[in-house]
Amino acid sequence: MGKGDREKSARDRIKEQQAADRKREQRRRIITYTTAGVVAVAALGAGILWNMNRSKSEEAGANLAPITVVADAGVTMGNAGVSKPVIDIYEDFQCPACKELERVSGSTFKNLAAEGKAKVVYHPITIFSEEPTRGNSIRAGAAARCVKDGKQWMAFHDTLFEKQPSETVEGFKIDQLVGWGKDVGVTAPDFEQCVTKQQHAAVQQSYSDKVNKEQNLTGTPTVKLNGVEMDNEVLFRPSELREAVLNAAK
Amino acid sequence: MAASSSSRNVRSAIPWVTTVARLVLGVVLIVAGGLKIGNPSDSVVAVKAYQLLPESLATIVGYALPIVEIIIGILLVIGLMTRVVAVVGALLMLAFVFGIAWAWAKGYKIDCGCFGGGGELKKGQEPTYLLDILRDFGLVVLGVWAARFPPGRFALDGALGLHTVDDKEND
Known part of the structure; x- marks a missing residue:
């Protein structure tokens, strides 16, 4: 193996390492983003239900008072x-x-x-x-x-x-x-x-x-x-x- | 040299402008939602007063609106998912601009119900459509800015590294 080859493979290894890091970083980002999105949408849904529920009408009884x-x-x-x-x-x-x-x-x-x-x-x-x-x-x-x-x-x-x-x-x-x-x-x-x-x-x-x-x-x-x-x-x-x-x- | 240093200054100011835009739009939304939430009937009545949506849909929007405002507002203030949230915030304000313009064009004499209130004017009170539209349009612009240049300083997106790619794309 010549000197140039060794250098090249070292460069490749570094490049591969960087690519793997980038991939991992990207995956982490996607997970974080998705989690935040899901939590926000869940909070939204829960909040809307809660707000509607507070104003929920009673079932009207069968009879009226005189x-x-x-x-x-x-x-x-x-x-x-x-x-x-x-x-x-x-x-x-x-x-x-x-x-x-x-x-x-x-x-x-x-x-x-x-x-x-x-x-x-x-x-x-x-x-x-x-x-x-x-x-x-x-x-x-x-x-x-x-x-x-x-x-x-x-x-x-x-x-x-x-x-x-x-x-x-x-x-x-x-x-x-x-x-x-x-x-x-x-x-x-x-x-x-x-x-x-x-x-x-x-x-x-x-x-x-x-x-x-x-x-x-x-x-x-x-x-x-x-x-x-x-x-x-x-x-x-x-x-x-x-x-x-x-x-x-x- | 002078030109390049001033353009660098401008570029370094952009994230700060985004922060201000996020905070102003976010706080306005939180306050508007908070004032409505104490009195859910008011926002239902206000949405109905615009006569834009069918009754049952207007009821749901009336109950949902304060919650949407508060959650979007909080996300803007903490700077989480800035780009998406800023787009939603800008669209929300754009919808309000449209609603008020609609009421104005139709000649309805109503209060915008922007910060609570049931959409009804008190005696002798005149609607302030133009002011409401200008204010809300200014807020649209802030939302668009934050969507174009996210996430700004003091943003959770930055701390979580959620925007590093975008920053590189923008540079």
Whole structure:
């Protein structure tokens, strides 16, 4: 073996060594990167599930507590003899956050009342002052006041939130309101006329103004537990909402 | 000589700029996500207010958004998987730019819901679309920068040797 050959093979060995090092280094990098990626995606998935789970709605019970509608006041839902704790719900049929509250926690309010754990009072009010939202809200609120039967009122109330129009268009039109009332089984013969003539539009407005002032509302939805405003963090987490109400009953 | 030394200065400044870009975009995302997470309903309502997505999808996005923001933000701040994460962050901000522009074009009077809030304006409040768009677009630029020149100083990628190859390619 000549001198040149020896040198060459030494160079080759070094080169091979370097190539092997590079390969090992690259493999390590890929493993590290993949691990970090998997951990990040797992954290993302777990976080999203956790966040959705916190706002998971309760299964609605089969029965509702008895509901009493008073034309120029709130609508009371509760078993006979249950007078506290009182949950006052101030909501506007046109307000998106109220729709969200009903979607997330509506079943909890109903269940608590049905279980005799609370008396729930709904106050459908109008908080908007500009069109088209004000008109939408007044029409819907006035129409709801035309429903005198408790069960039908609740079904109509739920439907209104479900069908809530965008805040940017005219909605809750008279014929829609009449149609939805019939869909949910409103049977009162004067219902259609009451809605069409918007017989309770003035009451809807005056009641809203009165409640707004008396209760110092800053917006809707506002929910008060025994007169104390509840935190949104609790309101929109059904399990915490239930716990807060049960604690108040103690 | 003077020219080459100043160009070396510029080159040595690039990683620092990346670090700043990562930190600014990352912290903004963490704060935005953190403010939303305390009140999950707000981000759901805000996403719906844009009327861009069908209702059920908007609900999922509303719950997912704060988590996505926080995790992307954390990864940017620690500088892990910088390039990929910066691309995702930039796309996220681009989506916000698009969303706000959409609301503006459609004439919706909404709050962007960027830092919590349910997308509803308080009485007498006017939307600040242009400001929101400019801010978010600036954040897009930061994300693009971090994706182009990863990982910057003080990055986990650097410590873990995850970017050495890229650095050589860039040089």
